[in-house]
Amino acid sequence: MSNLPPPPPPPPPGGSRGRGSRGAGKPDRPAPRNDFKPKGNADGGGSGEAKSGFPKWGFWIIAGVALAALLIPSFWPSNDGESLTYTEFINQVEAGNIETADVNTGSGKITGEFAAGGDYNTSGGGDRGLSEADEALLRERGVDLEFTPPSNNWLLGLLGFMLPVFLIIGFLVWMQRRAAGQMGGVMSIGKSKAKAYTTDKPSTTFADIAGYEGVKQEITEVVDFLRMPERFKEIGARVPKGMLLVGPPGTGKTLFARAVAGEAGVGFLSVTGSDFMEMFVGVGASRVRDLFQQARRMGRAIIFIDEIDSIGRKRGAGLGGGHDEREQTLNQLLAEMDGFEASEGIVIMAATNRPDILDPALLRPGRFDRQIVVPLPESDERKAILKVHSRDKRMGADVDMETMAKATVGMAGADLANLVNEAALVAVRRGSQEIERIDFENARDRVVLGAQRESVIMSAEEKRATAYHEGGHALLATVLPNGDPLHKVTILPRGMALGVTWSLPQERHTYSKEYFEDTICKAMGGRVAEKVVFGHLNSGAANDLEQATGIARRMVREWGMSDRVGPQAWSGQQATFLGDDLMSSGREYSDDTAKLLDEEISKLLTNQEQRAHDILTRHRRGLELIAEALLEHETIDGPTVANLIQQGMIESGESASTLDDIIVR
Structure with a gap:
């Protein structure tokens, strides 16, 4: 016996998805996750070790200092006195104005002192800075002449010598750290990642x-x-x-x-x-x-x-x-x-x-x-959750959280958070400065039913067939006594459906046999309405049949709601990963029982289809009025549908003085 009681059966969808564009089933409602991110550091001040050693930025400082030592001296201004051209220098020598001359044999630059005092410099001439004739002239005039070899930059020489050494050391350090990192990853593979x-x-x-x-x-x-x-x-x-x-x-x-x-x-x-x-x-x-x-x-x-x-x-x-x-x-x-x-x-x-x-x-x-x-939230809890997610948003005066809570049965906390966010996005797209009730309505339609497909263009014949299809769902949802109340019906394409009839699920924890029968009957309404009005069928009711068959199968096989089958329950085949062997997860009943189950499922579906046919035939005028209203307005709400059914009964000569008179007893 399980430690937990089995969960109650999931309620059938709140409304029919109506006509699929290719007989497609309804799209699954997205269930966003409530991925809360904790405030502050994700590790929460956990046991992270501070890294020690020489900081990485220290290497950049050292490199910058070395580069400055090499380049800055070349930009320093020289204070070698008056600058002379080579010709002016020779003229000064001939005039006897030069006292000393120092020739740099590397650059050819000549520096020295005037006889009257003061320094000079010149760029020199030739490879040695002086030609042989000019050198003889300087010696003849008694100039104190010296030849100085170029001075070497010791830092540049040291850098040229040490650069290969630095490269070799850096490569060895890189290899050692790489090996240590790989070894550390292997050694820490068994450590917890908490x-x-x-x-x-x-x-x-x-x-x-x-x-x-x-x-x-x-x-x-x-x-x-x-x-x-x-x-x-x-x-x-x-x-x-x-x-x-x-x-x-x-x-x-x-x-x-x-x-x-x-x-x-x-x-x-x-x-x-x-x-x-x-x-x-x-x-x-x-x-x-x-x-x-x-x-x-x-x-x-x-x-x-x-x-x-x-x-x-x-x-x-x-x-x-x-x-x-x-x-x-x-x-x-x-x-x-x-x-x-x-x-x-x-x-x-x-x-x-x-x-x-x-x-x-x-x-x-x-x-x-x-x-x-931790179950799905109840109405009061949904109201509180909506308030929590709305407290940092600008809400309009017409937003009633209690109404929204009642209209979001079956939504989890993550769904409600996504609903409020979607409403905010809709308000921004609409150009509003605050979130209003219409934004919540549109957001709920988008989350539950899917985005509106404005690119779908239906022909007049398709649109008329869709109107009668959805009108059949809406009429049965209104007149059947045990189903969920009708919220609205639309022939605007949403998600994978060309039209949608939406009922608001009531807060329930158990479901009666009559409730499921009315739900199956309502699902058959679109198919039967097309058959009554046009005399033929199409693929638009694929999802309706899938929904109705799923409910009927569970009624007969799991919930004991068939008199012929009796109080027995057989669940479907379970997947092998749930603990059953592939050979032992087969059918739990005989072929005769399988035949009986199929007959009861078929009988249940056929009876409810005939029931839908009888009700729609009786309310044919009401069905026509609903379809005409949908073709004109595209979307109508539940009270409007009830008034149209009442009007149709009066036009047909039946007594319908109150809305209760339209309910099928």
């Missing part, structure tokens, strides 16, 4: 989570134990070692665990199930050991494993046996959970939306002692 959150950097708190008071209460017990363990020890209370958060995607399981990081005031280690898996066998088990050792070093700590089903699946399940790496990781996790006591102050939290595939050993008492269901 992110550590500390008390000085909380991510979020329970105040950021709207609703779910029961879930908060159960988690708060663990938080209080970690904060004040003495309070529980005084009366001998034992806090569960493990807590498993179970619920549909987008309900905030991971968000709850992150809120614990902000509330507990103790160490918090967060890791996903896929972080344990590697191509090497044994790495996952090593990471599990390192994770628990890291938690023990923290003293009191919370370990959170997200998507635990990736490592916690039933062992030995599936085609071809088990998975060595996953099973060794799971075995190590089970051993570690048995190896510490609750008094150590370590609590394990995990999240999954597939508890049916978890290994039974993982769910037994002493490991994950408590399973907390």
Whole structure:
């Protein structure tokens, strides 16, 4: 017997998707994830080691100084006195005005002193700076003549000598670091990849989570134990070692665990199930050991494993046996959970939306002692969630969160967050300065039904057929007593459908046989309306038939709603990864029972099709009025449809003084 009661059957879709462009089924409503990013550093001040040693920018400083020493002297201004041309220099020698002359044999530059005092310089002439005749002239005039060889730049010479040495040393250092990095990666492959959150950097708190008071209460017990363990020890209370958060995607399981990081005031280690898996066998088990050792070093700590089903699946399940790496990781996790006591102050939290595939050993008492269901939010909780996601947005005066909460049955917290964001985007595209009610309506239509396809151009015949098709759905949704109330109907193409009839699901937890029969009858309305009016069928009802057949099959096979079959239930064939062998996952009933099931499913569908035919024939005038209104306005709401049906009954000579008179009893 399962540890959790089976979830209630999912309600049928709120409205028919109507005519597909190619007989296509309805598009799945996107379910965005609530990927909350914690404030501050993701590591939360975890155990990151500060890097020591010579900083990298130091090498650039040294290189800059060396380059400056080479280049700057060449730009320094020289103070060699008056500049003379070579001809002027020779004329000064002939006039006896030159006292000394120093010739640089490298550059040919001549410097010296005048006889009357003062310095001069000249560029010289020839390869040696002086020709032989000019040298003889200087000696003849008694000039103190010297030849100076060019001076060498010692820094440039040293750089030329050391450059090869630096290159060799740099290459050896690069090779050593590369080898050390590869060796470090191999040696650290068994280390845990958990992110550590500390008390000085909380991510979020329970105040950021709207609703779910029961879930908060159960988690708060663990938080209080970690904060004040003495309070529980005084009366001998034992806090569960493990807590498993179970619920549909987008309900905030991971968000709850992150809120614990902000509330507990103790160490918090967060890791996903896929972080344990590697191509090497044994790495996952090593990471599990390192994770628990890291938690023990923290003293009191919370370990959170997200998507635990990736490592916690039933062992030995599936085609071809088990998975060595996953099973060794799971075995190590089970051993570690048995190896510490609750008094150590370590609590394990995990999240999954597939508890049916978890290994039974993982769910037994002493490991994950408590399973907390995080369901889809109720109406009041949806209202609170919408307020949380709308508090930083400019809302219009006509936006009623209570109405929006009632119109979003079945949406998770992530869906509601996406709805508010979509409404903001619609308001921006519309050029509005605030989000109004019409923006929420358009956003809800886009999220649930799909984007409007303005590029689709239907012919007059197609548009008329679509109007009668959707009119049949809308009429049955209005007159049938046990279905969901009609919200609106449109023949504007959305998603993969050419028209949509949308009913608002009511807040229900169980569903009656009559409810499902009315739902099947409503799904048959489009197909039957075309047959009644045009006398032929087309492929537009493919999704309607798929929806109706799915409900009828579950009524007969799973919910015991057939008198001939009786109180028996047979689920469909389960996939092999759920723990069944390929050879043992076949049909659980005989051929005679299969024939009986098929007959009952067919009978149920045929009866409801005939019922839809009778109702539409009776309300033929109302159907025509609805189709005409759709062709004129393209979209009409539920009350308008009810008034048109009432008007059609009056024109047909039937009594319909109130709207209740149109309901089929």
